[in-house]
Amino acid sequence: MHIAPGAYDGITARIIEQAGFPLVYMTGAGTSASLGYPDYGLITMTEMVENAGVLARSVSIPLISDADTGYGNELNVTRAVREFESRGVAGIHIEDQASPKRCGHLDGKEIEPLERYLSKIRAACAARSDPDFVIIARTDCRASMGFEEAVVRANAALSEGADVAFIEAPQTMSEVASIPERVEGPCLLNIVQGGKTPVIDLRDAEKMGYKLAILPGVLLRAAVKAFDAVLESVKAQHLVPDELNRSSPHQSFQRFGADEWDEIRARFAVGEKPTVQQL
Numbered sequence: 001m002h003i004a005p006g007a008y009d010g011i012t013a014r015i016i017e018q019a020g021f022p023l024v025y026m027t028g029a030g031t032s033a034s035l036g037y038p039d040y041g042l043i044t045m046t047e048m049v050e051n052a053g054v055l056a057r058s059v060s061i062p063l064i065s066d067a068d069t070g071y072g073n074e075l076n077v078t079r080a081v082r083e084f085e086s087r088g089v090a091g092i093h094i095e096d097q098a099s100p101k102r103c104g105h106l107d108g109k110e111i112e113p114l115e116r117y118l119s120k121i122r123a124a125c126a127a128r129s130d131p132d133f134v135i136i137a138r139t140d141c142r143a144s145m146g147f148e149e150a151v152v153r154a155n156a157a158l159s160e161g162a163d164v165a166f167i168e169a170p171q172t173m174s175e176v177a178s179i180p181e182r183v184e185g186p187c188l189l190n191i192v193q194g195g196k197t198p199v200i201d202l203r204d205a206e207k208m209g210y211k212l213a214i215l216p217g218v219l220l221r222a223a224v225k226a227f228d229a230v231l232e233s234v235k236a237q238h239l240v241p242d243e244l245n246r247s248s249p250h251q252s253f254q255r256f257g258a259d260e261w262d263e264i265r266a267r268f269a270v271g272e273k274p275t276v277q278q279l
Helices: 010-018 028-034 045-058 074-086 114-127 147-159 173-182 202-208 218-237 249-254 258-268
Strands: 002-007 024-026 063-066 091-095 134-139 164-167 187-190 212-215
Touching: 002 010, 002 028, 002 218, 010 024, 010 045, 010 218, 024 028, 024 045, 028 045, 028 063, 028 218, 045 063, 045 074, 074 091, 074 114, 091 114, 091 164, 114 134, 114 147, 134 147, 147 164, 147 173, 173 187, 173 202, 202 212, 249 258
Parallel strands: 002 024, 002 212, 024 063, 063 091, 091 134, 134 164, 164 187, 187 212
Antiparallel strands: none
8 A cells, every 4th residue: 555645835745755655645635725725625726736736846756636526527627637647747536526625524515416426537537648647536425425325436436447446534444444345446545634534554554455545634734733833932932943953054955956956057057166055
């Protein structure tokens, strides 16, 4: 089973790669937050695609992206697949919520009719130019229509050409365990801290048969907590915490490719020998 932590910008994408993970997942909720919005379907396809392009060019490992509902009907889905693929994204997931969608672990989600959903999956599969571009079929119907319908929809999407099934927000450990048993293809598990799905050790998820686990909010939540702590310290003590003074700006920039850019400068500069200024 591959584990893909959630990234929402070039910083988080690079840190995930440097930590040794094989995949990056672009979280729609994190992307929404990075633009100043909650995960209420307020972000457009263009905004999502452009952010995915930033993440994809920031790393050398594959990027899987949230593509929400596909942003409309079969025509919009077709364009979305082409746009994500053109940015170097390795795969996307498309869900069966009605637009505007909501975070999969919130109440009040509206679900599209099955045939409308399947028509978008068919369109997505037909739109890709690279057969290795992965189409992940997500269903959010568990909360309003029940677990059995979620399994039916996942299998139907796979039969229409989807590569991976994603049943969002199973509510019991029994449901989590039964998804890989009853779904007739590779399965994705979404790990949302504080969400509707029970807490599970990822090693157990792998034993159950899941092929991919995404952790959309793990870095966003950690970052917000760290931001709060640092800002509270600065406000109270009028000092930056000492641990933040232990590396130079250039050392920080090295995490984001400074050495590569210095080497380019050294190769092509005319009449001078560039040096790195240690600030």
